[in-house]
Amino acid sequence: MPLRRCYPSDLTDEEWALLEPLIPAPKPGGRPAKVSRREIMNAILYVLKNGIPWRAMPHDLPHWSTVYHYFRQWQKEGVWEKAVQALVRRDRER
Template sequence: MARADFASDVTREEFERVRPMLEAARRRTRPRKHDLYDVFCAVMYFISSGAAWRSLPQDFPPWRTVHEYFTQWTTAQGGRSSLLERALQELGKEAQLEKLRALMAPR
């Protein structure tokens, strides 16, 4: 079933540029239940809106699923930028990158 479009969505073409790096972060367990594109767009919505996880629109995968991916993608490894930071840089999403860094900043 198709979901609603959101202003924070990236295009499928943009997503295909970062799909390989995002898929590489996944632990190989069972087949994916949700389209990775929808998960990424949900993360983009979260970053752009600043909404609470439980407030994600119903069109997206369950918030717990999106949160799990967000956690995996924002874990910095060995002093490098997080996977999500690198993906946003690759896509030229500077505004979202700054919002992400503000979210992740120690308080």
């Protein structure tokens, strides 16, 4: 996939280093992932920070249905709650 331009909502390397361990890795034995977890997170953040419908995502981000699938899957698995707890804990330790 060609490089795309950066959006203000994209994760920095430091932010991704904090979140990456909290995001489930691809399941072993399945098809290889076509889209990186970081790009999925960047697309989710784009939607959330800009308040747009999923289908209105820019075309240089992963397809909206892929992003929405992971958003819902991670929501059902409690990933968002774990991420918030980890970030709050890290902030309090500072």
